[in-house]
Amino acid sequence: MSLLDEIAEQRVAEARDRGELDNLPGSGRRQQLDDDAMVPAHLRAGYRLLKNAGFLPPEMQLQREINTVEELLEQLPVEDQAGRSDARRRLEVLRMQLAEKRGRGLSLLTTDPAYQQRLLDRLGKR
Numbered sequence: 001m002s003l004l005d006e007i008a009e010q011r012v013a014e015a016r017d018r019g020e021l022d023n024l025p026g027s028g029r030r031q032q033l034d035d036d037a038m039v040p041a042h043l044r045a046g047y048r049l050l051k052n053a054g055f056l057p058p059e060m061q062l063q064r065e066i067n068t069v070e071e072l073l074e075q076l077p078v079e080d081q082a083g084r085s086d087a088r089r090r091l092e093v094l095r096m097q098l099a100e101k102r103g104r105g106l107s108l109l110t111t112d113p114a115y116q117q118r119l120l121d122r123l124g125k126r
Contacts, residue, residue: 036048036051036060038059038063039060047060058101059098059101059102062094062097062098062101063098065094066091066094066095066098069087069090069091069094070091072087073087073088073091089123089124092123093120093123093124096120096123
């Protein structure tokens with residue numbers, strides 16, 4: 001750890017001991033990470049330039065869609081089985097697309113394109 005990191009850690013520990021970090025706004029709530037939290041550090045500057053210009057990398061666009069569908073799924077009533085089923089299917093398709101873009105697709109899907117297409121067709125039906 002660098003000297004600057006050690007000083008920062010020491011100051012945070014002192015503030016925590018004095019109770020200055022207790023009852024902060026947002027305490028106990030889920031942390032909202034930037035869209036680029038999963039982007040490697042050396043690519044973030046370029047991604048931010050593109051984002052500020054209105055362009056999103058495909059992976060980030062897919063992640064944003066996944067987040068939207070997850071929020072929708074949480075808000076759907078339990079009684080709406082058809083809507084929940086559609087949202088789950090859409091979520092699975094988006095997750096598979098994201099895994100494929102990141103090069104972590106399922107092995108059977110990457111070795112058999114016909115199977116992949118049939119599966120995507122089936123999951124994509126509404």
